[in-house]
Amino acid sequence: MYTRKIPEDLDCGIVVTMKVLGGKWKACIVDSISKGVKRPSDLHRAIVDASPRVLNMQLHELENSGIVSKKIYPGLPLKVEYNLTPLGCSLLPVIEAIDKWGIENSQLITHLRADVREV
């Protein structure tokens, strides 16, 4: 188990949401699941840029934040499915707002591409 060394205050809504959604691919995962991509292997194929390992870890974190639920179908071949919980669904408008802004402004920040943080 890993224990944070630096405490976080969860007074601020922003910090709370970011804690749940802050991982590199979490919002993408939730988004994909909401669009019907529910099985781990499908998610891997849908989000190619994410390494499979992180995807699994972040799925697990989302599960234990109560955002997604995991359903294991008995029998072989193995079948696992992730679904949004009601709490997860309540995140959708937030994610949509984030996605929308990004799409609308993707040109504006093209110059931010790789190597900013200069000076």
Place this chain on the structure above:
Amino acid sequence: MYTRKIPEDLDCGIVVTMKVLGGKWKACIVDSISKGVKRPSDLHRAIVDASPRVLNMQLHELENSGIVSKKIYPGLPLKVEYNLTPLGCSLLPVIEAIDKWGIENSQLITHLRADVREV
């Protein structure tokens, strides 16, 4: 200058927005500025948990993403003021959605406090 080693694809709106808003305190900074806390020293006092150094760095990054603009008043004593640009204002609904979700659900995830990432 720092150059990312791992490329990012900016095709996904979520990734774009997170690039702009992803720093630990950026959303809080934008939020504060929108509420009238515009001078660096006031921001430091408003967001106590952030170390002053990061606050400066993130302000600078926000500036060069075009989210905030910096106004330097000539003369002494020194006076600097940050304001939201129109682009920055367009982020407000997004931030508000994030904040709202977090506030509404802060109790639900209290058990996520410090030490998750178990197993």
Place this chain on the structure above:
DNA sequence: TTTCATAGGGAATAATTGTTCCCTGGGGGA
């Protein structure tokens, strides 16, 4: 004249997060 406030940067280091590589174990096709 020491101390505080203003605004901020450099450098080193710590903390966090993500990646890579490799392994478990069973089913099924060539």
Place this chain on the structure above:
DNA sequence: TCCCCCAGGGAACAATTATTCCCTATGAAA
């Protein structure tokens, strides 16, 4: 039998991000 599918974890390491400490400079107050 060899290889790929499924679902997933351990360990070590690389990359990123944040913190800490200490520095610049000027004005004003104690």
